[in-house]
Amino acid sequence: MTAPFDFAPLLAPGTPAPAIPWKGFPKYNFIGGHNDAKHVPVDALIAAATAVLRREGATLATYGLNSGPQGYKPLREFLAGKLKDHAGIGCSPDEILITSGSMQGLDLVNSLLLSRGDTVLVEQESYGGALTKLTKLGVNTIGIPLDDEGLRLDVVKQTLEDLKKKGIKPKYIYTIPTVQNPTGAIMGEKRRAELIKLAAEYGVMIFEDECYSDLIWSGERPRSIYSMANGEGVIFIGSFSKSIAPALRVGYLVAKWDILGRILGLKQDAGSGALEQMILAEFCTQHFATHVPKLNKTLHAKLQVLREALAEQFGTAAEFGDPKGGIYLWIKLPEVVDTQKLAQAALAAGVSLNPGPEWSTNKAYAKNRLRLCFANPEPETIRQGVAVLAEVCRREFGVPLRSANVDKG
Incomplete structure (x- = not known):
């Protein structure tokens, strides 16, 4: 019998631990960016697929569909109109690059701008995928605290000034200003204007991530930072993952051509x-x-x-807001709770959650915080899952003090 080949000595330095084989979603799934299954427009997508393939299917014979390396031109034309109406962005289809999800957009911008040892400013609580990528690149990531409107600009200014005295210029400020992940904050236009002015003063780019901006309950939102800066010193990324379906893996990047042309040179995926x-x-x-x-x-x-289930099951032990959009709720539990340990115990009971430290540059601050994605489970599943989570939390940490099922009379 042939002995297994030992490839371990061949692994590149820094290779992550092997993935655990996927065995399906847990019963109560509150992680990731999954969306509502009933609102995937299946019939309309089938009709669209049939119509466009009959009309243009032969163009699949060429790379780029006769639209060039930036992506299918009719999609870029739709986006140019959508971005104008929705975010105030006046750009041409030639200033848009279609990407394989917004995560590829993050990778492309990082490849363009970052080297090991560079410095970037990010929101203290932010998209875990972006934080992980920066850590892997060996970048000095400085987290800026948030308030109800997002980035605290007083801390941004002080940080930029301190870095300037050390001779350090950050490569960019990464922000999710419109339905922030995970907090749900929406930055007002006055603060956006101040951020643009501040970034220009210190010669720092702004990297604006708007993957959740379509999901605002009122449909009304501030103009994008990109539009307010006329695209100068700003790179913008967005996605169809949250508005249509995450498994489609279609995102987009908007930038002036002097930047976009260089990014396009890095997109070596045909x-x-x-x-x-x-x-x-x-x-x-x-x-x-x-x-x-x-x-x-x-x-x-x-x-x-x-929100109602959390209030019922956790009482005042769980603190959370009422976001104006998005698919996440950011929750604070008492300091005795370690949400990384809670996540392990909850998963054993069939509940998946995102522990706070995975979404923050300040691990101690986020130790007792967690993020729940409410978009995919049905309402009754949400209620049941929160009840199970509360019971696990009470068993592990004594929080909440008693089960909601116990007679309080």
């Missing part, structure tokens, strides 16, 4: 998935404007179910 782009362009041109409000109505209702 183009992002063509079918997804064709189908999305066909669907979105006809249905995007009516689809999103329906999705938001359902998401808002699920958020309220989650």
